[in-house]
Amino acid sequence: MLLFYAPDFTTDSPLLPEEETRHALKVLRLETGEFIHITDGKGNLYTTKIVSSDLKKPRFQIMQHQSDYGKRDYFIHVAVAPTKNPDRTEWLVEKCVELGIDTISFIQCDHSERKHFKTDRLEKICVSAMKQSLKAQLPEIQDIIPFEKFVTKTDLWDQKFIGYLDEQKKYYLSEIAKPNQRYCILIGPEGDFSPREVGMAQQQGFIPVSLGESRLRTETAAMAACHILNIINQK
Amino acid sequence: MLLFYAPDFTTDSPLLPEEETRHALKVLRLETGEFIHITDGKGNLYTTKIVSSDLKKPRFQIMQHQSDYGKRDYFIHVAVAPTKNPDRTEWLVEKCVELGIDTISFIQCDHSERKHFKTDRLEKICVSAMKQSLKAQLPEIQDIIPFEKFVTKTDLWDQKFIGYLDEQKKYYLSEIAKPNQRYCILIGPEGDFSPREVGMAQQQGFIPVSLGESRLRTETAAMAACHILNIINQK
Structure with a gap:
């Protein structure tokens, strides 16, 4: 599982920050069709599919959204x-x-x-x-x-x-x-x-x-x- | 408590290695009359008094010797x-x-x-x-x-x-x-x-x-x- 951090990521605005995009698409060379996980650090975990691996304008399709992911009762x-x-x-x-x-x-x-x-x-x-x-x-x-x-x-x-x-x-x-x-x-x-x-x-x-x-x-x-x-x- | 390591330290041969001696007497400036603890790393803990702080020929008097110090049953x-x-x-x-x-x-x-x-x-x-x-x-x-x-x-x-x-x-x-x-x-x-x-x-x-x-x-x-x-x- 590959996890990326996008503090402003939402269902309406599924955007990855530039640095994380670079890491996913340039360093790890992930391609269209591959799945990555994205979190906003506020308990939301998105399973997404890369639908455009254009470095300037990458697009991610949300396949699954879990809120309160890993929530603990302490x-x-x-x-x-x-x-x-x-x-x-x-x-x-x-x-x-x-x-x-x-x-x-x-x-x-x-x-x-x-x-x-x-x-x-x-x-x-x-x-x-x-x-x-x-x-x-x-x-x-x-x-x-x-x-x-x-x-x-x-x-x-x-x-x-x-x-x-x-x-x-x-x-x-x-x-x-x-x-x-x-x-x-x-x-x-x-x-x-x-x-x-x-x-x-x-x-x-x-x-x-x-x-x-x-x-x-x-x-x-x-x-x-x-x-x-x-x-x-x-x- | 100050602890020094002297793998060959025994009651008969209460000697501190050169590096540890330097650290005690030169770096920490410990003096005659002061107490230090010495271990051989084999469970022996010696409480010693510095009786000579001569860097070349330091001497330590053993005041107390505990064997199996901190021994654990696991x-x-x-x-x-x-x-x-x-x-x-x-x-x-x-x-x-x-x-x-x-x-x-x-x-x-x-x-x-x-x-x-x-x-x-x-x-x-x-x-x-x-x-x-x-x-x-x-x-x-x-x-x-x-x-x-x-x-x-x-x-x-x-x-x-x-x-x-x-x-x-x-x-x-x-x-x-x-x-x-x-x-x-x-x-x-x-x-x-x-x-x-x-x-x-x-x-x-x-x-x-x-x-x-x-x-x-x-x-x-x-x-x-x-x-x-x-x-x-x-x-």
Whole structure:
């Protein structure tokens, strides 16, 4: 299955952006009569037949339209401090999208080494991972905001967690997360959350959790949290 | 906690390799009287005090020695086809070591785009991830061998799995893996295992499993399998 991304694609206006057209017709050399899948990243999946492979004016005939393709009855929001090395953050976005995530936010923390962070490049990574893993819902990437602003904002989450390192006995996320919920989990920077931040999050109802026995890097922890929440919903 | 790697460190010969000595005394500027942890990667963890910070002749006094540090009552062996892009294989090694793994093997598959693969660089990544995640057992990296040789070799695994993509209904690894076992799981290349390979593995007792709803890249699948097996043993 070949999946292309066309944010403005509709039944009335079945148009593929120039870059995706080029990729389909020039790079992959797909021809008239062949089938491709197109998503708008909003849950719609179109199975289309190429009826004109003219690079300037390609045309696609919709053979099938599925709305809410791959819709899940849970919602995963990971809020993470960007890693010092931006490659590691890009990697975590790619992996979370593959595993299944709805929203990724970035937070400025007391111990953050990187307080500023541009999310532009992440959009591309997000699109590419969505296509690669054959999903029809493009996850949302939210700009970086201060920790306190994030934890106090009005929310629609059912279960809120904060993952951090200290020695204190905590529940495993895999034990305490219930299926079919709207989850939010906070993951701290390389130097972990400050006690002030942990206190503030707890006051706002975030439950301290452990992700397992291993000490994980920031990006691994974010990915592991996302994976655990997906696994819980498999059963 | 600062962890250094000294494969030949013993109570009788408490010596740190030159590179690690440099890192401790020159880069991190640790001084006489300070404590560092040293592991031999074979399960021994030494808490030592620096008694001489002479770069040429450093000396460490062992304050505590723990053998079988972090010993687990399960064993994870992932056998994976190297990815076309070697960075992705390096990344998977780092992440599996962080999450907890015992052995990583590489396999040549029918659809492998990369049939040859050097594991030298992976040793370094393995050591660095072991130190970073504060483990005292260095995972084993095994050289690439043909798929058929791997699946038919005499083994000591309790549960053997093969993860692949097709549409056929399979059990989730998270449902079928039992705690406290010696596991082996096979992960295929970008083009997946061939039907011939799946058949051969099944004949050898490898059970087909699904890692979840998402279509994952090779390196993500290997990491996800390792993570699932760790989670199962948390309960």
